[in-house]
Amino acid sequence: MNSLIVISILAIVVLYIGLFKAKNALLPVTIIGLIAALVLSIMEWNSGASPIYSGMMLFDNFAVAFSSLTIVSTILILLLSKNYFEKISENVAEYYTIILFALAGIIVMVSYHNMAMLFVGLEIMSVSLYILAGIKKRDFASNEAALKYFLMGAFSTGFLLFGIALIYGASHSFDLDVIKQYVIDRPTGIDPMFYVGIVLMIVGLSFKIGAAPFHFWTPDVYEGSPTLITAFMSTVVKTAGFAAFLRLFSVCFAPLAEDFWMPTLLVITILTLFVGNITALYQTNFKRMLAYSSISHAGYMLFAIVALGATSTNAVFIYAAAYSIASIIAFGILILVKEQTGGENFENFNGLGKKNPFLALMLTISMLSLAGIPLTAGFIGKFFMFSTALAQYHVWLIVFAIINAIIGVFYYFKVIVAMYFKEAERKELTSTSYYKLVLSISAIVTIILGVYPSLITDLF
Amino acid sequence: MNLLFLLFFPLVGSLACLLNNRAAKQIALVSSLITLASAIVLLCNFTPDASRQFVVDYPWISQFGIHFKAGIDGISMIMVLLTTGLIPLIILSSFNRNFNNSSALYALVLFMQFGLLIVFTALDGFLFYVGWEIALIPIYFICAIWGGADRIRVNMKFFIYTFAGSLFMLLGIIYLHLQTPGNTYDIDAFYSLNLDAASQAWLFWCFFIAFAIKMPIFPFHTWQPDTYTTAPTMGTMLLAGIMLKMGIYGVIRWLIPIVPIGFMEWKQLAIILSIIGIVYASIIAFKQKEIKRLVAYSSIAHVGLIAAGIFAWNAAGVQGAMIQMLNHGINVVGLFFAMDIIINRLNTQDSSLMGGIAKIAPKFAIALLIVILGTVALPLTNGFIGEFLLLNAVYQYQIWFAAIAGLTIIFGAVYMLRMYKHVMQGELNELTSSFKDIKGTEVLVMGIICALIIVIGVYPKPILNISAAAVDTLIAQVNNKLAF
Numbered sequence: 001m002n003s004l005i006v007i008s009i010l011a012i013v014v015l016y017i018g019l020f021k022a023k024n025a026l027l028p029v030t031i032i033g034l035i036a037a038l039v040l041s042i043m044e045w046n047s048g049a050s051p052i053y054s055g056m057m058l059f060d061n062f063a064v065a066f067s068s069l070t071i072v073s074t075i076l077i078l079l080l081s082k083n084y085f086e087k088i089s090e091n092v093a094e095y096y097t098i099i100l101f102a103l104a105g106i107i108v109m110v111s112y113h114n115m116a117m118l119f120v121g122l123e124i125m126s127v128s129l130y131i132l133a134g135i136k137k138r139d140f141a142s143n144e145a146a147l148k149y150f151l152m153g154a155f156s157t158g159f160l161l162f163g164i165a166l167i168y169g170a171s172h173s174f175d176l177d178v179i180k181q182y183v184i185d186r187p188t189g190i191d192p193m194f195y196v197g198i199v200l201m202i203v204g205l206s207f208k209i210g211a212a213p214f215h216f217w218t219p220d221v222y223e224g225s226p227t228l229i230t231a232f233m234s235t236v237v238k239t240a241g242f243a244a245f246l247r248l249f250s251v252c253f254a255p256l257a258e259d260f261w262m263p264t265l266l267v268i269t270i271l272t273l274f275v276g277n278i279t280a281l282y283q284t285n286f287k288r289m290l291a292y293s294s295i296s297h298a299g300y301m302l303f304a305i306v307a308l309g310a311t312s313t314n315a316v317f318i319y320a321a322a323y324s325i326a327s328i329i330a331f332g333i334l335i336l337v338k339e340q341t342g343g344e345n346f347e348n349f350n351g352l353g354k355k356n357p358f359l360a361l362m363l364t365i366s367m368l369s370l371a372g373i374p375l376t377a378g379f380i381g382k383f384f385m386f387s388t389a390l391a392q393y394h395v396w397l398i399v400f401a402i403i404n405a406i407i408g409v410f411y412y413f414k415v416i417v418a419m420y421f422k423e424a425e426r427k428e429l430t431s432t433s434y435y436k437l438v439l440s441i442s443a444i445v446t447i448i449l450g451v452y453p454s455l456i457t458d459l460f
Numbered sequence: 461m462n463l464l465f466l467l468f469f470p471l472v473g474s475l476a477c478l479l480n481n482r483a484a485k486q487i488a489l490v491s492s493l494i495t496l497a498s499a500i501v502l503l504c505n506f507t508p509d510a511s512r513q514f515v516v517d518y519p520w521i522s523q524f525g526i527h528f529k530a531g532i533d534g535i536s537m538i539m540v541l542l543t544t545g546l547i548p549l550i551i552l553s554s555f556n557r558n559f560n561n562s563s564a565l566y567a568l569v570l571f572m573q574f575g576l577l578i579v580f581t582a583l584d585g586f587l588f589y590v591g592w593e594i595a596l597i598p599i600y601f602i603c604a605i606w607g608g609a610d611r612i613r614v615n616m617k618f619f620i621y622t623f624a625g626s627l628f629m630l631l632g633i634i635y636l637h638l639q640t641p642g643n644t645y646d647i648d649a650f651y652s653l654n655l656d657a658a659s660q661a662w663l664f665w666c667f668f669i670a671f672a673i674k675m676p677i678f679p680f681h682t683w684q685p686d687t688y689t690t691a692p693t694m695g696t697m698l699l700a701g702i703m704l705k706m707g708i709y710g711v712i713r714w715l716i717p718i719v720p721i722g723f724m725e726w727k728q729l730a731i732i733l734s735i736i737g738i739v740y741a742s743i744i745a746f747k748q749k750e751i752k753r754l755v756a757y758s759s760i761a762h763v764g765l766i767a768a769g770i771f772a773w774n775a776a777g778v779q780g781a782m783i784q785m786l787n788h789g790i791n792v793v794g795l796f797f798a799m800d801i802i803i804n805r806l807n808t809q810d811s812s813l814m815g816g817i818a819k820i821a822p823k824f825a826i827a828l829l830i831v832i833l834g835t836v837a838l839p840l841t842n843g844f845i846g847e848f849l850l851l852n853a854v855y856q857y858q859i860w861f862a863a864i865a866g867l868t869i870i871f872g873a874v875y876m877l878r879m880y881k882h883v884m885q886g887e888l889n890e891l892t893s894s895f896k897d898i899k900g901t902e903v904l905v906m907g908i909i910c911a912l913i914i915v916i917g918v919y920p921k922p923i924l925n926i927s928a929a930a931v932d933t934l935i936a937q938v939n940n941k942l943a944f
Contacts, residue, residue: 311523374593380521383586383630387524390634398634402627409623413616421604421612454521 001052001059003041003067004107006033011100018093023086030078030096038071051113055175063111065317065459066243070106070236073324074099077231079438080332084228088136095135099232102128106240110247115164115174118244122160122208125240126153129233133225145224152207152217160204166197179252190256198253198261202268205248209241211268211302212275215295219279222291227338230287231331234294235324242301242316249305250312257308265306270400272299277407286334287344289411290327293370296404297323303385303401307392314457315384321456322369322377322449325442329366332439333359336429346414350424359429360419362439369446371412372405377449384457462505463514463530466498466540467577474570481563485555488566492548495573499544508534508926510933512583521586524637525644530581534930538782538923539580539709542789543702547573549908550697553797555901559606565694568598572698579706585633585645588714592626592670595706599698603691614686621683625670632666635659636718650718651937654944660722667715668730674707675763677730678737688756693800696752700759700796701789708763708785711770712778712934720938723773730771731854735861737764738868746875750809751802754879755795758835761872762788765865769850772857775935780849782927783920787834787842790916794831794909798824801902802883805895811879816888821897825884827906832880834913836873842916845924 010033017025044064051058078099085095101124108121130153134146168174170191171182183190207214222230253261276296283289301319304312334344336359341348353360369378382405389397448455473491477484506513515531532540551569559565575598578591596619604615633645640649655663673680688696716723723730738761745757766784769777801824802817803809818825830841837843847869855862898906916923 314523368597373597374590379593383634386630387634387637390631391638395631395635398631402624402631405627406620406624409620410616413619417604417612417616420601452520454519454523457521457523 001044001057001111003037003044003071004104004111006037006040007071007100007104007107010034010037011097011104014093014100015097018091018097023092026093026096027078027082030100031075034071034075034078038068038075041067041071051177055177056114056117057108057111058113059111061459062243062247062313065313066110066239066320067107069317069321069324070103070110070239073236073239073328074103074232076325076328076438076442077228077235079434080231080328080335081228082432082434084226084335088226095132098128098131098135102132102232103236106236109240110243112244112247113176115167115176115179118248119157119161119164122244123157125237126157126208129153129229129237132229132232133221135229136226139224141224142226143224145221148217148224149221156204156207156214158204159200159207163197163200163202163204166193166200170194170197176248176251183252183255195260198256199264201248202261202264205241205245206268209238209245209298209301210295211298212272212295213268215272215275215298218295219288219291222294223285223288227287227331227335230291231328234290234331235327238294238298239320239324242298242305242320246305246312246316250308254308262306265302266394266397269299269302269306269397272296272302273400273404277404280411281407283411284346285344286337286346286349286415289346289414290330290334293408293411294327296408297370299404300382300385300401303389303394303397306397307389307394309388309391311384311388311391315381315388318377318384318449318453318457319381322381322446325446326366326369326376326378329362329439329442329446330370332435333363333366336431336435340427340429346418347422347424349415349418350422351419351426352429353420354423355426355428358436359431359439362443363419364416365443365446367412367415369450371409375447375450377446377453380450380453462498462502463516463532463581466495466502466544467530467574467581469495469498470570470573470577474567474574477563477567477570479563481561484563484566485551488570489548489551489555491570492544492551492573496544496548499540502532503537503541503926506532506537506926508537508929510534510929515583517583520584524586525642525646526586527584527644527646528587529584529646530578530587531583532581534927535709535712535782535934536581537926538786539705540577542705542786543573543576543580546697546701546789546793549793549905550694550701552901553697553793553800553905554694559692561605565602565606568602569694569698572598572602572703576702576706580709583647585637585647585650585714587645589626589630589633592629592706592710593623595703596622596626599695599703602698603687603695606692607695608690608692610686611690614683614690618683618687621673621680625673625680628666629670632663635663635666647713650714651941653718654941655719655721657721657725660719661725662722663719664715664722664726667710667719668726671707671710671715672733674710675704675767676707676760677733677764677767678740678760679733681737681741681760684760685753685756688759689750689753693796696756696796697793700756701793704759704763705785705789708766708770708781711767712781716770716773717934717938717941720942724942727771727773731768731857731861734764734768734771735854735865737761738768738865742868742871742875746871748875749811751811751879751883752796752799752809754811754875755792755799758872758876759788759792761868762792762835765847765850765854765869768861768865769853772853773935773938774853774856775932776849776856777853778931778935779924779928780846780853782931783916783923784843784846784850786923787846787913787916790909790912791831791835791843794827794906794913795835797902797905797909798828798831801898806891808891811882813889814883814892815886816884817892817895818884819888820893821895823903824898824906827898827910828884829880830910830913831906832876834917836876837869840914840917842913842920844917845920
């Protein structure tokens with residue numbers, strides 16, 4: 001809870017710093033504030049077993065873990081932003097502020113205990129993101145991204161809200177515990193309205209996490225937005241979406257899984273895997289490839305919800321952590337390459353291995369992690385997902401997942417092939433020490449989680 | 461503790477190689493020799509009974525009951541000796557070459573050794589899978605960075621093939637894990653599972669595909685000739701000498717004892733595929749003019765025989781496979797090294813352009829002849845005992861299969877000796893007249909290989925003894941499980 005307060009105040013403080021033109025203080029203040037929020041969040045570990053504020057919020061270990069993960073990812077992304085926002089826009093302070101507001105919404109999303117708070121958190125986050133996507137005012141693609149995101153987002157929010165209303169209509173409450181009790185008390189004879197509510201909520205949440213067939217906004221929005229914002233959307237926002245999704249379904253709707261929503265979600269999962277992967281395969285633009293691959297990763301993460309069980313939380317957590325860290329490396333290096341060569345295609349990476357062995361190694365680790373090769377965190381994430389799904393006897397789902405993992409290797413290795421096996425005339429890229437720090441930390445964490453995941457998985 | 465040293469020292473060596481680009485070769489050689497020495501220390505302390513020795517067991521990922529559990533029995537011992545023995549030879553064989561960025565190359569070679577040793581000693585399903593993949597990543601980079609023409613496409617195919625196979629194996633391993641009481645990945649828990657025939661049948665395929673692609677068995681072999689041909693010679697040696705044995709070892713340790721009923725159901729098909737592989741590869745090898753490709757196809761044929769011997773599943777077959785894996789490793793490294801010497805000096809692969817090399821390079825001619833005789837399994841060379849046992853095993857299963865396999869071995873002798881004739885004998889021509897005889901490290905490597913071929917050929921008993929008890933126990937265990 002304290003971390004939420006700190007982040008909200010921090011956002012306003014940063015806005016004032018911008019007002020007084022103290023540009024150099026922006027980044028340090030934001031980072032220090034976020035670190036304070038992180039520490040406060042971790043200190044709540046094992047201390048918040050019961051809901052607070054009239055049952056509105058619940059800071060249990062689940063909330064603490066996901067808040068901490070999103071805060072860490074945000075810190076890493078902001079560290080990459082040194083000198084990045086200045087090049088796009090005059091109003092740098094607004095970036096930091098809006099990102100911090102989005103983060104505040106995200107903290108609410110991972111710790112809600114009441115449907116109303118879910119909606120409020122989701123909207124705080126979404127509205128901030130609509131602005132961030134369109135923040136390059138004079139850039140056509142950025143404008144398009146913002147408008148598309150806004151229209152589709154507003155639409156999906158409508159679905160979500162309608163779903164919440166119907167569920168309220170059936171169970172007479174927004175409180176998760178009451179809704180859970182409603183389901184448990186009625187082995188038969190649940191109001192049909194309730195089922196419709198669940199379906200509408202699945203639609204709304206699937207949109208937020210970019211699952212097929214509600215994924216159409218993802219590639220354009222990801223491509224059009226400034227790269228760091230894309231990184232934020234595809235890591236932090238996605239993690240939050242999954243945490244919210246998982247919390248809702250594991251607390252409230254778990255007893256209805258077999259009979260009702262599991263088959264629906266199974267279809268969504270398989271569709272998401274294939275759509276994301278097969279489309280990613282045909283991309284020549286690295287950023288677009290990452291966008292489509294993020295759809296397929298959403299598919300893998302949905303396994304945990306389809307096969308709801310004891311290990312689901314762990315599986316989503318480690319998968320989200322692995323995916324976020326690897327994506328931050330990928331987007332970070334993409335920014336450097338684009339600055340130098342002006343393009344985001346695979347050819348722009350040609351010969352990077354020779355000129356920048358460090359950057360190439362980092363990107364290789366990131367790609368191996370995204371592809372799910374052992375000794376990287378990405379493999380552990382996939383392994384947890386596969387185990388979770390198999391524990392519920394979804395053998396066919398795993399067979400589909402394997403086919404998709406193989407397709408994934410094709411396009412992730414395209415970058416590795418370009419960097420190491422293709423020659424090109426290029427100059428050495430220069431990167432700041434912030435960059436090296438973020439990339440090294442991310443790569444080391446990727447390897448450590450890949451070798452010894454018990455460090456974080458034993459927590460739950 | 462000894463085993464941990466053996467397993468992790470290559471990793472240390474790998475990192476050490478990265479420190480110094482100029483001395484990477486020497487560092488790698490020293491590191492691999494230390495690893496070999498520690499393997500020999502283990503061998504001296506090893507009692508050749510059926511038990512597992514030097515077992516190390518640490519909890520790793522507690523939620524899923526995963527342990528870092530490794531140990532050595534007779535079967536693993538042979539594989540460890542193969543790996544630790546061949547790597548120094550492979551490194552030594554590259555001493556006359558200069559590579560771009562050699563520190564990365566040698567680091568990758570040693571990193572691969574790390575993965576291979578884990579595969580051959582793992583007693584935990586998850587650890588086995590991890591080792592399996594660790595061995596794959598470095599060889600992909602070795603072949604794709606330092607390889608020849610068309611290396612990107614060829615190695616992508618190789619990687620996708622093997623990765624696809626291993627993911628199905630992962631599915632199988634996780635499924636088995638969920639069936640074990642207490643949910644563990646321990647191999648003994650897998651062994652004591654009694655699954656119904658239907659599950660065993662599909663689990664058999666999960667593992668079989670992974671292993672069949674690695675060996676490779678017909679029709680999963682299509683990645684192999686291209687990969688062998690375009691890879692740098694070190695890569696080819698690693699692939700043919702050690703890596704394909706991962707598949708064979710996997711069949712012995714992780715396939716048949718775990719799903720014996722599934723295996724019995726598909727046994728005939730597995731043997732038939734192996735024998736088709738022998739015939740098919742031999743015919744193609746016979747037509748090859750490119751010498752490296754010829755050796756690649758001959759390797760498919762030899763591996764086909766090893767696979768057939770194992771799938772026949774009797775003591776002779778498995779024992780034959782054990783010793784033949786070691787010998788095939790030695791011979792194929794010798795052959796690829798010799799091919800590398802020829803190709804490098806003449807700048808061509810085409811055997812029809814060569815001739816008469818024996819006249820001006822007598823040392824090389826003798827060495828190559830010994831290696832080829834070992835490969836075609838002449839008595840008193842190392843190949844003989846293995847192929848004899850393997851054919852015997854196939855004979856016990858089905859006399860006609862043995863006849864086909866046996867004839868093909870004769871066929872094998874024909875194309876290998878014909879290749880020798882084309883390359884080494886006949887008249888010198890413009891291309892070959894400047895061929896220089898082997899010297900320095902080349903003599904050393906060829907000398908060691910020839911010595912091993914003859915010593916093992918004359919007196920194979922100590923090596924057979926290492927694995928005999930373990931093999932007998934394993935077969936008895938499977939028979940018990942089948943009777944149950």
